[in-house]
Amino acid sequence: MVVKIGTSSLIDAVTGKIKLRTIDRLAFTLAALNHQGYEVVLVSSGAIGVGMNQRHLTKRPSAIAEQQALAAVGQCELMRLYSQRFNDYDAQIGQLLLTHDVFDYPLSRAHVLDTIDALLANQVIPVINENDSVAVDELDHRTTFGDNDQLSALVANQIGAELLIVLSDIDGLYDKDPHQYPDADRLTTVHHLSSDILQSAAGSGSRLGTGGMVTKLKAAAMMMKANHQMVLASGADPRIISHILAGEAVGTWFIKKEHTEKEHMAQ
Ligand SMILES: Nc1ncnc2c1ncn2[C@@H]1O[C@H](COP(=O)(O)OP(=O)(O)O)[C@@H](O)[C@H]1O
Numbered sequence: 001m002v003v004k005i006g007t008s009s010l011i012d013a014v015t016g017k018i019k020l021r022t023i024d025r026l027a028f029t030l031a032a033l034n035h036q037g038y039e040v041v042l043v044s045s046g047a048i049g050v051g052m053n054q055r056h057l058t059k060r061p062s063a064i065a066e067q068q069a070l071a072a073v074g075q076c077e078l079m080r081l082y083s084q085r086f087n088d089y090d091a092q093i094g095q096l097l098l099t100h101d102v103f104d105y106p107l108s109r110a111h112v113l114d115t116i117d118a119l120l121a122n123q124v125i126p127v128i129n130e131n132d133s134v135a136v137d138e139l140d141h142r143t144t145f146g147d148n149d150q151l152s153a154l155v156a157n158q159i160g161a162e163l164l165i166v167l168s169d170i171d172g173l174y175d176k177d178p179h180q181y182p183d184a185d186r187l188t189t190v191h192h193l194s195s196d197i198l199q200s201a202a203g204s205g206s207r208l209g210t211g212g213m214v215t216k217l218k219a220a221a222m223m224m225k226a227n228h229q230m231v232l233a234s235g236a237d238p239r240i241i242s243h244i245l246a247g248e249a250v251g252t253w254f255i256k257k258e259h260t261e262k263e264h265m266a267q
């Protein structure tokens with residue numbers, strides 16, 4: 001499975017502080033799954049948010065080069081924190097910094113997949129982030145800087161992961177943005193991304209997050225197209241991953257209708 005955690009779950013939007021308890025609980029949960037034999041890949045955002053914290057900035061700079069420099073600073077600290085917490089729980093991690101287009105070039109794609117395979121075969125948990133310092137929109141690089149939701153779905157599809165868990169500052173998909181409409185209702189299951197659903201997600205995301213809900217729905221569409229599942233759930237306490245794996249009704253499950261019917265028929 002692939003677990004993606006967004007900036008808003010890792011950094012306090014008001015104080016800009018790193019949520020160390022969240023990182024600790026994420027490491028605890030993923031290390032435990034690793035020990036149980038699950039093959040887990042973590043896609044973590046947070047480099048820019050952690051970089052802002054390191055550099056004592058309260059406002060994200062608008063210049064791309066400044067953001068890329070912040071990512072370069074923050075990524076080191078982010079990985080130091082992960083490395084420390086995973087080590088405490090007797091698990092090892094390995095870092096991969098990717099751009100979307102590595103999967104377009106057969107040779108680089110093969111190298112990346114071989115690396116992930118080798119890490120997993122050695123019970124090492126790959127921790128992936130977008131390579132923010134090189135991911136710019138230019139020439140034939142069709143990458144857009146700063147979208148780990150789609151990167152996580154791309155990675156999940158490339159490695160054939162059956163489940164993508166997206167942890168966010170929101171506990172699921174609502175029929176409208178709950179930060180703007182307090183009467184919004186959470187959807188428990190989505191079988192089809194209707195135009196109503198796509199419209200409900202149109203607003204931008206939180207202050208530190210970048211993608212908002214639109215990119216999460218694009219990730220869900222990629223997973224469903226491959227007949228795999230995605231769950232969008234709250235990253236406030238990453239131990240929720242265990243509840244998701246137990247099939248509890250948390251978050252929003254994105255699952256193709258045919259898939260559910262086939263599963264029922266098989267039972
Ligand atoms: N229909 C919707 N349901 C849930 N959240 C929505 C919806 N439309 C917009 N949003 C916004 O998307 C935000 C999550 O995206 P984002 O801030 O990018 O998170 P992350 O940092 O986890 O990637 C929510 O906090 C919410 O304000």
Ligand SMILES: N[C@@H](CCC(=O)OP(=O)(O)O)C(=O)O
Nearest residue numbers: 007046047048147148210211
């Ligand atoms: N690669 C960037 C994050 C990009 C991104 O997709 O952020 P988010 O919407 O919080 O998942 C970083 O590490 O800061």
